Amino acid sequence: MPNPTAAMLVIGDEILSGRTRDSNMHFLAGELTKHGVDLAEVRMVADDPDAIVKALRALSKAFDHVFTSGGIGPTHDDITADCVAAAFGQSIDVRDDAYALLNAYYTAEGREFNAARMRMARIPEKATLIDNPVSIAPGFVVENVYVMAGVPSVFQAMVASVLPDITGGAPLLSQSLTLHRGEGDLAGPLGDLAKEFSDLSIGSYPFQKNGAFGANIVIRGTEGARIDAAMTKLAEMFA
Amino acid sequence: MPNPTAAMLVIGDEILSGRTRDSNMHFLAGELTKHGVDLAEVRMVADDPDAIVKALRALSKAFDHVFTSGGIGPTHDDITADCVAAAFGQSIDVRDDAYALLNAYYTAEGREFNAARMRMARIPEKATLIDNPVSIAPGFVVENVYVMAGVPSVFQAMVASVLPDITGGAPLLSQSLTLHRGEGDLAGPLGDLAKEFSDLSIGSYPFQKNGAFGANIVIRGTEGARIDAAMTKLAEMFA
Structure with missing residues (x-):
């Protein structure tokens, strides 16, 4: 529900x-x-x-x-x-x-x-x-x-x-990973991941620190195991 | 306009x-x-x-x-x-x-x-x-x-x-006054002031500091002279 x-x-x-x-x-x-x-x-x-x-x-x-x-x-x-x-x-x-x-x-x-x-x-x-x-x-x-x-x-x-x-549903769980690459280099693989895990919300929040580009990738959903699986795959992609 | x-x-x-x-x-x-x-x-x-x-x-x-x-x-x-x-x-x-x-x-x-x-x-x-x-x-x-x-x-x-x-109009000017009284004590006179100066926006923003009540009164409008007049009256009310 x-x-x-x-x-x-x-x-x-x-x-x-x-x-x-x-x-x-x-x-x-x-x-x-x-x-x-x-x-x-x-x-x-x-x-x-x-x-x-x-x-x-x-x-x-x-x-x-x-x-x-x-x-x-x-x-x-x-x-x-x-x-x-x-x-x-x-x-x-x-x-x-x-x-x-x-x-x-x-x-x-x-x-x-x-x-x-x-x-x-x-x-x-x-x-x-x-x-x-x-x-x-x-x-x-x-x-x-x-x-x-x-x-x-x-x-x-x-x-x-x-x-x-107020009757609540499943609390939204999230995990995040900071990647020190430009968002444009992450976007392709990240889009594939989002398609594979379409039940999760995968967000990319870019930043620039001391001239270097990076992005915080946040994966949100209500099932911890699914988030774990997506996180593992994400980490492998950019290992 | x-x-x-x-x-x-x-x-x-x-x-x-x-x-x-x-x-x-x-x-x-x-x-x-x-x-x-x-x-x-x-x-x-x-x-x-x-x-x-x-x-x-x-x-x-x-x-x-x-x-x-x-x-x-x-x-x-x-x-x-x-x-x-x-x-x-x-x-x-x-x-x-x-x-x-x-x-x-x-x-x-x-x-x-x-x-x-x-x-x-x-x-x-x-x-x-x-x-x-x-x-x-x-x-x-x-x-x-x-x-x-x-x-x-x-x-x-x-x-x-x-x-x-972007073509702007008159910038919104504002003046504020901090009054160290409960908002409920200010509200009556303040309502009268707002009626008298209906061309201005008069806001009251309460706070509580170290157990004492107070409110910041903010008067906003586009004509400085009108704001001055309302501020003078406000200061007299609570002198």
Whole structure:
């Protein structure tokens, strides 16, 4: 059975303007690979309701799971929750369960639970909450969309909260070999190898170091024995 | 007049599996912002012809310019050129101009110009070549799509080759202010400021440092005087 598929939607002007370098995509990619879920597409869009709603609908329809990051804080530019509600035709308002979590937290901390912070309790009517052990304000799940924070420490904690509930397939295994030859000298034999082992993904990632050419050859698949066999053949080819 | 819009398409299994951390997106975002081109969307897809062709067509139609990175080397997993030709209904074969460039280079270097390297001379019939001062194998432009290499040093050189030919609008200017208060305390006044200066983009990026909460407030726009005015007001609000 093929692995379940996933997409990610990164939301935020700061990423697209180059001000902030996204790190959540790379983190999620690694976690999903270990969990046996194939990350098939990533989109990054600005804080633009139309763009967010359109991307949510397209990705939710095309893939088994969708993970979003960004736009669920207390400020005016945090519009993700409203966009998710709009995308799936749900109403949205301050919800009792999220309100209770946040109220208890701010009361205990002696900080004001004001109107802005109450925005973080706005949750679509049919959503399930995602635990946030870092800063309490919850993420949530609507249909197959996991809505999570953009702050990396919170995003990572939320991913850890949701992954155990997602059925993964076989984790993607990989082995790599560094060859100190130009990629153009490797490409012919490598193409033959890829044809012979068509059940594996064989990638070639060239580099240039101190003027010398080389490439890292990465063989990926779900069966360790097959990867071993391809690796042995690869090593023989360039011995 | 609004700035021209752009999208980026990052192509490669290695990005989506989490093996390689993409750095081209962040580089391009910064360059486009300086050049006055609004990067509105980024997509990342695997080495999958259907996904690549579909994304190329959708982005080419929706935005003024599309920049791609990855998949134009000599190995079997380099399928971007063929996908671009397919997406725009052009034929593709080894082209004389690209062949001449590569042949001269490999001859001068005393390296074999073999069948695999000749793959890098496969260019769609109506494309214009993009100069590659780093490793010669050219990128190319088809309609509004700029097809460039994934290796960061080559990608960056190609961006430098093409940007002068793209008419930019007003560069996006920005100023930022770090406030040492919880974002929830800032959100109310900040929302009022965003309403008053609706021509500017006002973003709030929270952080937590040594247990204390804070946020970087970033005000972006194309008119320096407006940003100054909003910054002055912001500083007064939290003085």
